[in-house]
Amino acid sequence: MAPPALPSPTTDDTPPVRQRRTRRKEARPGELLEAALSLFVEKGFAATRVEEVAARAGVSKGTLFLYFPSKEELFKAVVRETIAGRFAEWNEEFERFEGDSVELVRYCMNSWWERIGQTQASGITKLVMSEAGMFPEIAAFYQQEVIRPGHDLIRRILQRGIDRGEFRALHLDYAVYSLIAPMIFLLMWKHSMSACTPSSAPIDPLSFIDTQVDLLLRGMLVRPTPSTRP
CATH class of the missing domain: 1.10.357.10 (Tetracycline Repressor, domain 2)
Structure with a gap:
C-alpha cells in the first residue's frame, strides 16, 4: 500500500501570508504619498523618479502604479492630500x-x-x-x-x-x-x-x-x- 499522502506544506501557510499582504496593501497609498512629497520637495518634479518613490515607501514600482498610473497622477494626489x-x-x-x-x-x-x-x-x-x-x-x-x-x-x-x-x-x-x-x-x-x-x-x-x-x-x-x- 502506498503511504497516506502528507498535507501540502504550503496549505497552512497561505492564509497568514495573504493577510499580511492585505494589511500592507491597505497602508501603501499613504506611505507612497509621504515618500513622494519628500522626494518632490527635495529633488523637484522632473528629477524625481517613480522608482525612488517606490523604494522609499518600501514597495515595488509595480505596486506604485496600482494606485497611481503615472508620476503626474502621483503628484496630483500629493497636492490634493496636503494642500x-x-x-x-x-x-x-x-x-x-x-x-x-x-x-x-x-x-x-x-x-x-x-x-x-x-x-x-x-x-x-x-x-x-x-x-x-x-x-x-x-x-x-x-x-x-x-x-x-x-x-x-x-x-x-x-x-x-x-x-x-x-x-x-x-x-x-x-x-x-x-x-x-x-x-x-x-x-x-x-x-x-x-x-x-x-x-x-x-x-x-x-x-x-x-x-x-x-x-x-x-x-x-x-x-x-x-x-x-x-
Missing part, C-alpha cells in the same frame, strides 16, 4: 467665524502657516513656480486646485470686511495678492533664501506674519471722514 484638501475645512471655518474681519485676516494667515507653511508641503509651491514652464499640465492643475480656491477664499474674507463696514472699498483682484505676497516670500525664504540670510538676522515666520498683517490692515481700515473746518 487642496484643506480648502473644505477653511471654508467651513470661514462660515463659522464670529469675530471681526481684522481678526479673520490675522487668523487666516497664521492658520495657513501652521497647516501648510511650516510643513513639508510648503515646498510644493516652489516646485510649481520652478517647473511650471516645463510641465504646463502640472501648472494648470495647481492653478485649478490651489490658486483659484485660495483666491476665492481670500476674496470672500475681504468682501466680508467691506460688507460689514470694517474695510474700505478695495480692488479685490489686487488686494488678494497683497495677502498672498508675504506668504510666497516666506515659502521662498524657507526653501531658498534662508541660505543667503545672515545668521545675525533670522526671520521668525509668526512675527513676520504679524507685522505684515499690521501693515496691511492699516491700509484697509475705514478712513475717518475729515472734519470740516469753519
Whole structure:
C-alpha cells in the first residue's frame, strides 16, 4: 500500500501570508504619498523618479502604479492630500467665524502657516513656480486646485470686511495678492533664501506674519471722514 499522502506544506501557510499582504496593501497609498512629497520637495518634479518613490515607501514600482498610473497622477494626489484638501475645512471655518474681519485676516494667515507653511508641503509651491514652464499640465492643475480656491477664499474674507463696514472699498483682484505676497516670500525664504540670510538676522515666520498683517490692515481700515473746518 502506498503511504497516506502528507498535507501540502504550503496549505497552512497561505492564509497568514495573504493577510499580511492585505494589511500592507491597505497602508501603501499613504506611505507612497509621504515618500513622494519628500522626494518632490527635495529633488523637484522632473528629477524625481517613480522608482525612488517606490523604494522609499518600501514597495515595488509595480505596486506604485496600482494606485497611481503615472508620476503626474502621483503628484496630483500629493497636492490634493496636503494642500487642496484643506480648502473644505477653511471654508467651513470661514462660515463659522464670529469675530471681526481684522481678526479673520490675522487668523487666516497664521492658520495657513501652521497647516501648510511650516510643513513639508510648503515646498510644493516652489516646485510649481520652478517647473511650471516645463510641465504646463502640472501648472494648470495647481492653478485649478490651489490658486483659484485660495483666491476665492481670500476674496470672500475681504468682501466680508467691506460688507460689514470694517474695510474700505478695495480692488479685490489686487488686494488678494497683497495677502498672498508675504506668504510666497516666506515659502521662498524657507526653501531658498534662508541660505543667503545672515545668521545675525533670522526671520521668525509668526512675527513676520504679524507685522505684515499690521501693515496691511492699516491700509484697509475705514478712513475717518475729515472734519470740516469753519
